[in-house]
Amino acid sequence: MAKLDLGALDQALEAAHQPALAAALVQMTGDVHWLRPEWTPTYTPLSRGETGVPEAEQANFRAQARAAITDWVDRGSPAPTTPDAGTLRRMMSFVAGADIPENYADFLNDELAIGGQSSKDPQWTTPILKDAARRMHVLVIGAGMSGLLTGIRLNQAGVDFEIVEKNADVGGTWLENTYPGCRVDSSNHIYSYSFEPNHNWPQHFSTQPVLLDYFRGVADRYDLRKKIRFETSVEEMVWDETRAVWKVSLKTAKGTEQVEATAVITAVGQLNRPRLPDVRGRERFKGPAFHSAQWRHDIDLTGKRVAVIGTGASAFQFVPEIVGKVASLTVFQRTPPWGFPTSHYHEDVPAGMNWLLEHIPNYDKWYRFFLFWMVTDGLLAGVRADPDWKGDETAVSAPNAMFRAMVAEALRMQAADRPDLAEKVIPTYPVGGKRALLDNGVWIAALKQPNVELVTDPLTEITETGAVTADGTAREFDVIIYGTGFHASRFLYPMKIKGRGGADLHETWNGDARAYLGMTTPGFPNLFMIYGPNTNIVVNGSIIFFSECSVRYILGCLKLLAETGAQAMEPKPEVHDAFNIKVDEGNRLMAWGAPQVTSWYKNEKGRVSQNWPFALVDYWRATLAPDPQDFVLTKERQMAG
Known part of the structure; x- marks a missing residue:
């Protein structure tokens, strides 16, 4: 920062979320005195994040923060310090207003990049082996939030890919839903890619046009449009066991054509096929x-x-x-x-808040961390069922x-x-x-x-x-x-998908879609789903988090294929089944799994096929990298034989 505008700084300090700023100041100054007990927040449930700190202490904090930031600028705005693991966890607990469990520290550090990593994108995918990458061609279905993310990661990994999109532009749900008042219901400072923060969101919960502009901007910055075929939909996919490729029939404005892909990644979402009520007349x-x-x-x-x-x-x-x-x-x-x-919900983000997000190192990450913790696993206990509950x-x-x-x-x-x-x-x-x-x-x-x-x-x-x-x-x-919702349980509908032996995926599912980690299914090699079965979240966070976890895992699967020389991979049936048994048991112990509750979370069989019943940290750990022991890997020589 070349010159400090003290008026802008004062305005920013008035708008600051003080615990997040305190953590940023620890890194700016190298001094942990910002984590003082009298400044430790005591949050009120269901509030906008009021800290409970007396106004006199808030004013004291602002005065000290003003002096520290002014001094930092006068010293040439040196790079922030990197806290050690113990200090980092202490900073997390301070901002959260509660002790952060030890098993969350590495998870939160990875997700939010608050430990001073050199890259603003801690999940950046390393290139896949060059020779193997050249032999791969991946087809991505959908250019919404997850499809664009997939394209970015595939490009970073050096894998050739193509995205097909049924609409005339990117954006998915934020392109299609244009009803009056349409807006996101996760705070935009977490409903955004971890590696693409926006320091100028006009509102805390932005409207559809603003969100569409964000995703269009991402597509342009990563030059993705040249890899997208618009107004193109998938009609059928058939696995060729002899050649280990997916043969995909595409419907375009000019007719039908067939392409081949080493792997197919579906990024079509769950809420994209409107459902009309079954009412007479x-x-x-x-x-x-x-x-x-x-x-x-x-x-x-x-x-x-x-x-x-x-x-x-x-x-x-x-x-x-x-x-x-x-x-x-x-x-x-x-x-x-x-x-x-x-x-x-409808309020503008104060100008001072945007100034802090843009100019104070790590403030954006700590503010995102505050939001992330307050609306994620911190709420799970409130919706978890007690088997011995005696109430009504x-x-x-x-x-x-x-x-x-x-x-x-x-x-x-x-x-x-x-x-x-x-x-x-x-x-x-x-x-x-x-x-x-x-x-x-x-x-x-x-x-x-x-x-x-x-x-x-x-x-x-x-x-x-x-x-x-x-x-x-x-x-x-x-x-x-x-306003009657969508065909949420019809995963990958209306595409026809035939795997090994000509097995039809929808017939295999029989109205009860299941997948290992929500992404892969036995008998359907090299087919990966984003926002697949049991990856929806109810009270704990932004779906972008799940997509980033899934895409990292899928890229890990492609890397595993490259490193082993295998042509195809699919989960072992026993691994797939054990995972789904665990998920079903978990969902039965959540409010949405209660027998007296009916909702779109449950499919026609009465099973919760949508939701993840565990903590976000559990999905993060499960998807850091694929375990080769979970999969059947088919080698080239086996194919040839």
Whole structure:
């Protein structure tokens, strides 16, 4: 920093998350006195991160931080120090406001690069053996968040690849979902690649256009577009056992063509195929009707009688946006969502915060660490089931009941003037049983508007002019909007995939998708999935974390093929089965696995096929590198024979 703007610094200090800045100052000054007991945070559950430190001490901290930063700039902004392992763990515990378990230290250091590594990207993939890399050609399906990440890593590893994308641009879900109010519900300072921080997020939880710009920018910075075939989809993949390649049929604007790939990596997501409700007469409605993921921007809702079917994540965001322009809004609710109090959900990031992120070394990493810990494994205990729980079915353990009471009270206060509404918006299922949403009050405020009706009677029929509920009430509408989610359990649908012996993957799964570590399946060599079965997270973090873990593991698999000279790899059936037994046992002990809970987390067999039931550190350790003993590796000479 050539010159320090003291006015900007003062503004930044007012906006600072002080524990994160204290840790950055330890590295800036080489002095651990910043970790003073009187500055140690005591966080309030479900708050925006208030530290609980008295204002006088906060002011004292700001004064000392101002002097230290000024001195650092005057000394020419020397490189920050690298703390030893003991100090690093002490810094982590200070920022977290709780003792960080020893087994987390290396995990957090790797994920957040806060130990002074020379590279800003600790997960950078080393090149695969040159000769082997030249023989590989990898097909990546999807150019959303995970597909772009895969392309970056393959390029770094020296592996030839091609990405096919059904849409006309990159971005995946952030390209397709353009409904009013669409935004991320993980803080952007963790919903971003670990190696591509953005120090200028305009809001804490950014909107769809901002997120799309971020991923487009990443694609441009890494020159990925030249490796992407847009408006191209995969119809069928067949494993050629003789030549050890996937033969892939592509549908393009010009017709169908076939390509071959050493390996296929699917990056198609779980929530990409809209699901419409199975209700009688749905096709009869004569007015405009559309799914929220396929928003009709050509339909002007002004002055219209609008029906919204579903109260999940999308409706939670778009209903408050449209309520002020429609004549009437009827919201059909099957089960209410839990909304976690998040007062800053729509707030801008203060300019001073952006200044700190950009100018103070390691502050961005420590702030990301704070967010990462507070919304990841720190929340797991609140949704874990106690097999000996003696309470009612609205909770699964004593901590879960306390969690429920806090969130329910926040909802009840918002609807205090509408007891009839309070009864409808507070769920009766355990917190964590279904996807929880972020709530800053706009949802219930919208439902309280005089032109809104919240209907909880089951919807039985769609007519030419409206809808009928189980109590016989008929309502007329001009427009119907479906906020009814996606075919989440139909992994890799509608692609046809045939592995060894012509086995069909979807027939093999039989409606119950399973994979080892969510990525590989016996009988389907060199096929790797990102965001596959049981890699969804409910309360603990950003899905980008899981994608980065998965891609590192997959690159490790390709490296294993190169180093061993094998042409194909697939998990051993006993390894695959043991993993899935462990996952099923884990999910049964979580709120979303409770027998009284129904949600899209469970497939048609009633099994939780979506969620990871363990800590993030467990997935991180399991995916650092593949264990050759877990796989059947087929050598070239065996193929030839």
